[in-house]
Amino acid sequence: MVFDGEAAASLVKELRLNFNSGKTKSYEWRISQVNAFLEMVVEQEDQIVEALRSDLARPPLETVVYEIGVFKNSCEVTLKELKQWMTPEKAKTSITTFPSSAEIVPEPLGVVLVISAWNYPFLLSLDPVVGAIAAGNVVVLKPSEIAPASSALLAKLLGEYMDNSCVRVVEGAIDETTALLQQKWDKILYTGNGKVGRIVMAAAAKHLTPIILELGGKSPTVVDSNVNLEVTARRIISGKWGCNNGQACVAPDYIITTKDFAPKLVDALKTELENFFGKNPLESVDLSRIVSSNHFARLTKLLDDNKVSGKIVCGGQKDESKLRIAPTLLLDVPRDSLIMSEEIFGPLLPIITVNKLEESFDFINEGTKPLAAYLFTNDNKFKEEFVKNVSAGGLLINDTVLHLVVHTFPFGGVGESGMGAYHGKFSFDAFTHRKAVLYRGFTCDGSIRYPPYTDTKQKTMKALVAGDVIGVVRALFGWS
16 A cells, blocks of 8 residues: 555544544543553563564664663653643732733644654654653654664554554655655654754744754764773773664764873773674674665775775774674774764764863864763863863763663754754653643723723833832822
8 A cells, every 4th residue: 555645644634633532632541552552562572672683683682771671661750750740830920910820731732743763763763652642642653664674563563552543653765754744743753864854844844843853963972081991991882882883873973082091092992892792793792783785885985985994993894794894993083084074873983182181172062063972081170161061962971871761851952963852751841732821700800901091001001011019009099
């Protein structure tokens, strides 16, 4: 069956009718769907692990912890907090509207589209979807076709576990996504690269549809010389190669350290890489493969650039038949090289050297704002300077990636690394309209707001709007 513009329009019409019925607004429906998600990932864990093994040769631990575990935590937080999130918030009123009461009522936006990415196809699909459902919306999920086993499994499982009158999955590639983007949505969340993000934004603009863009960028890792070198090396490796072999939007993209300290850091990274992945990392079962031949070719092009081909100090081995590239360190990479001009999104890690670590601020800020920025140091003053001077979606001091699992944090970019945020309560808020409601009775209906206007009325109204009680009294009694 072809999914074209007509099919997409019919789907949105059907979902909008179901939303307008009001069924998704109830607490009971929302909770039932979040519980269904929890039941799904618990019962189908083996299938999810196998799908990620098929798409990325992903080690089971990474799938169980970073996709299933983090998503389960998101569901559990939602179940615990949803009633409070849904409760209208009392708002203060002023003398201007006396007597009155006010509240801010969270209401669902309506029909939401989530377009997810291939690198963490379950977490990056389901985490925003659970937020949209918790907020009371109906949802269409478009998984990435680049992870076909995961896409097919998502379609199958959501078809079996979820209320399909309100939650649907559309599989496919460019044609299907284009058909979806032609429709009017009440919000779109897209996770992926900036090029497609611009297409999504342009399509949304035609309908004045608000969007969240979760993009990426070159996330820097600044390393001071006063650190615990072994722990630093292990944490950088965990965030880079232990997260999908570098195919993660928040993976360290490059390192900045001093010229004097760089050799020590390289030696520590080499030692720990061998400890983690052995002497022949291409054979390691603890490293994901590159997702596709296109991405393999892209990464190979970065390595083959004349400006960096002689800079490899560790790794560099490739096996195209198995789509494997070893963890690779490149030292003293020129700033105008190809590898420094785009997000790497793979197992290559360039090291930039500077004379003084303070130079890292200007280097980072000369580029576009990254999704994440990392600093390893024991210098409290330098930590403060880093937080003050570096703009990024999120910062993490003395570790990598872990800020993503803190559900009280928003996850999102800034500038070209994205707009908007989700995670935990921020997911609920992302798909919610905060509706202002003012309640008044029929008493105290003074004539001062109605024509004919007089100087006394003008002075009294001016004082009322300003919240000036004494001014109101003076105006009413004619005191100048």
